[in-house]
Amino acid sequence: MVNWNNLDTLKSYDALKNTATVNLVEAMTGANGAERVKKYSVPMAAGLDFNYAAKEVDDNILSALAALADEAQLAEKYEALYNGEVINTGEKRMVLHQLTRGQLGENVMADGVNKREFYVKEQQRIADFAKKVHSGEITNAKGEKFTTVVQIGIGGSDLGPRAMYLALENWAKKTGNFKMEAKFISNVDPDDASAVLNSVDVNRTIFILVSKSGTTLETLTNESFVTDALKKAGLEQGKHMIAVTSETSPLAKSDNYLEAFFMDDYIGGRYSSTSGVGGAVLSLAFGPDVFAQFLEGAAEEDKLAANKDMLKNPAMLDAMIGVYERNVLGYDSTTVLPYSQGLSRFPAHLQQLDMESNGKSVNRFGDPINYVTGPVIFGEPGTNGQHSFYQLLHQGTDIIPLQFIGFRNSQLGNDVNIQDSTSQQKLCANVAAQIVAFACGKKDENANKNFKGGRPSSIIIGDELNPKSLGALLAHFENKVMFQGFVWNINSFDQEGVQLGKVLAKKVLAHETDGALAEYSKLLNI
Known part of the structure; x- marks a missing residue:
C-alpha cells in the first residue's frame, strides 16, 4: 500500500539530517578525487552516464538517502503513476506522459480506450501525414512542396518542442535527416509573430496550432496573426494549418485545419514533448523515424527509473541528491550548464519543467507544508556562462549546485586544430576544469583571487547528442522532477500559479x- 506522507514526518529524514556532512574540497583533492570519479557514476540510457563524484555525498549519506527513498516509497509511487492511478490530485487526473513512449506496466484504460493504443495511433497518424508532406502528396494550392513548418503555442507547447528541435537540427543536417526548417511563435507580443512571418514564405509554410483546450488566449491571438498573413497572400488557412488539440476542443473538427491530431488531459504541457505536441513538428522537420528514435531513448530511461535500487536508478539518485542539497544543506538554486550548443534552449525547458512542477507550498492534499520544495532553476550553454554568471558561482556568497551536460564528440564533426588541440577537446577540457575548480577551489593570499571551492556539481556525459540520447536526457529530468515531488509530497502535475x-x-x-x-x-x- 502506498502512503503519502510529508517529508518532515519520515524517520529517515531525521536520520539524514544527522548524518555527517562531506568536506568536498578534501574529498575531491588528489587521489581521493580520482577514486571518487571512478566510483560515483551510474549508467543511463543511450550511452549516457550520470557522474556525481563532485557532489557532497559519501557512502553514509547515500545510504541515508536510499533509506529515505525507500520510506517515501518512490519506486512504488512511480509504479502507481505508470499503471494509471490518479496522481494529479489537484485536477483529479492520471499522469500518462510515459505511455507516449512505451508500456512499463499494465494496460491503462481511460475514457473507454486503451491509452497506450491511443497514443500509438496518434503517432502513426502524424507519421503518415509527415510522410505525405515530404513526398509531395500533400502540397500547397499550387502543388508546391511545403519547405517550412511553424509551431504556434506557448509554455509547454513551445519550450520543450523548440528545445528538442534546436538540439537535433545540426545532427539532422549532417545525417541527411533534415526535411523542413522549423520556426516557433509563442509570445503574444506581436513582434514575435511578425518576425517569424517576415522570415518565411507563407506560400510554402505549414503551420501547427497547439492548444489542448482550444481556448488559450495567447495562442489564438497568434493564430489570428497567421490567418491574416495567409489571407493577405491569397491563401486558405484550411490548406496551410493543422491542429494538435484534444478531441473535445473546438479545434478538433474545424474546417480551418487541414488535419487535427489529438492529445488528452493526462499529459501536462511541460511533459508533452513526446506526445503529438512535439511529435508533429519533429516528425515534419526530421521525419517520423527520427522522432521514433527520440521516443526510444526516453523509454529506455523510463525503464531505468523503475529500478528500486537508488544507486542503479540515475533519475532517483539525482533527485535524492537534489533533495539533500535543498532540504539539508539549504541550497535554494540549481544551474544547468550544457556544454553543447544544440542544448542552448534546454535550460529554458527545464526551468518550466522543474519550477512549474515543484514550485508548490501545499502538499498533494492542499495542506501547508513546513519545508522548502523546488529550487530556482537557471542556465546557459557552458562557455557562454563562463564569461557571464560563473563569477557568482565561483566566488559569490551563495553556494549554487551545478548540473553539467557534455558530449565527447561534436554533432557536425567539423573542427580545427589550434595549439595542439581541437575545439571539441577545448570544450571538454573546460568542463573538466570547471568541475574540479568548483569543487577544490584555489588558495591565494590575494582575497580577490582566492577560491574557497566546495561548490558541488554533477555531470551527465555521453558520446554524442542525437535523437536517442536526447530522449534519454529529457526523460531523466522528467523523472527526477517527479521523484522530488513524491519526496516532498506535493502535486507536480498541476500549475495553478500559471x-x-x-x-x-x-x-x-x-x-x-x-x-x-x-x-x-x-x-x-x-
Whole structure:
C-alpha cells in the first residue's frame, strides 16, 4: 500500500539530517578525487552516464538517502503513476506522459480506450501525414512542396518542442535527416509573430496550432496573426494549418485545419514533448523515424527509473541528491550548464519543467507544508556562462549546485586544430576544469583571487547528442522532477500559479477591474 506522507514526518529524514556532512574540497583533492570519479557514476540510457563524484555525498549519506527513498516509497509511487492511478490530485487526473513512449506496466484504460493504443495511433497518424508532406502528396494550392513548418503555442507547447528541435537540427543536417526548417511563435507580443512571418514564405509554410483546450488566449491571438498573413497572400488557412488539440476542443473538427491530431488531459504541457505536441513538428522537420528514435531513448530511461535500487536508478539518485542539497544543506538554486550548443534552449525547458512542477507550498492534499520544495532553476550553454554568471558561482556568497551536460564528440564533426588541440577537446577540457575548480577551489593570499571551492556539481556525459540520447536526457529530468515531488509530497502535475495571471488578463481586456488592477490597466493604456 502506498502512503503519502510529508517529508518532515519520515524517520529517515531525521536520520539524514544527522548524518555527517562531506568536506568536498578534501574529498575531491588528489587521489581521493580520482577514486571518487571512478566510483560515483551510474549508467543511463543511450550511452549516457550520470557522474556525481563532485557532489557532497559519501557512502553514509547515500545510504541515508536510499533509506529515505525507500520510506517515501518512490519506486512504488512511480509504479502507481505508470499503471494509471490518479496522481494529479489537484485536477483529479492520471499522469500518462510515459505511455507516449512505451508500456512499463499494465494496460491503462481511460475514457473507454486503451491509452497506450491511443497514443500509438496518434503517432502513426502524424507519421503518415509527415510522410505525405515530404513526398509531395500533400502540397500547397499550387502543388508546391511545403519547405517550412511553424509551431504556434506557448509554455509547454513551445519550450520543450523548440528545445528538442534546436538540439537535433545540426545532427539532422549532417545525417541527411533534415526535411523542413522549423520556426516557433509563442509570445503574444506581436513582434514575435511578425518576425517569424517576415522570415518565411507563407506560400510554402505549414503551420501547427497547439492548444489542448482550444481556448488559450495567447495562442489564438497568434493564430489570428497567421490567418491574416495567409489571407493577405491569397491563401486558405484550411490548406496551410493543422491542429494538435484534444478531441473535445473546438479545434478538433474545424474546417480551418487541414488535419487535427489529438492529445488528452493526462499529459501536462511541460511533459508533452513526446506526445503529438512535439511529435508533429519533429516528425515534419526530421521525419517520423527520427522522432521514433527520440521516443526510444526516453523509454529506455523510463525503464531505468523503475529500478528500486537508488544507486542503479540515475533519475532517483539525482533527485535524492537534489533533495539533500535543498532540504539539508539549504541550497535554494540549481544551474544547468550544457556544454553543447544544440542544448542552448534546454535550460529554458527545464526551468518550466522543474519550477512549474515543484514550485508548490501545499502538499498533494492542499495542506501547508513546513519545508522548502523546488529550487530556482537557471542556465546557459557552458562557455557562454563562463564569461557571464560563473563569477557568482565561483566566488559569490551563495553556494549554487551545478548540473553539467557534455558530449565527447561534436554533432557536425567539423573542427580545427589550434595549439595542439581541437575545439571539441577545448570544450571538454573546460568542463573538466570547471568541475574540479568548483569543487577544490584555489588558495591565494590575494582575497580577490582566492577560491574557497566546495561548490558541488554533477555531470551527465555521453558520446554524442542525437535523437536517442536526447530522449534519454529529457526523460531523466522528467523523472527526477517527479521523484522530488513524491519526496516532498506535493502535486507536480498541476500549475495553478500559471492560471491566475491568465484569469486576471481576461478581466483587464473585458474592463472588469478594480483597485490596483484598474490602476495598472490605466498605466498601460489598456
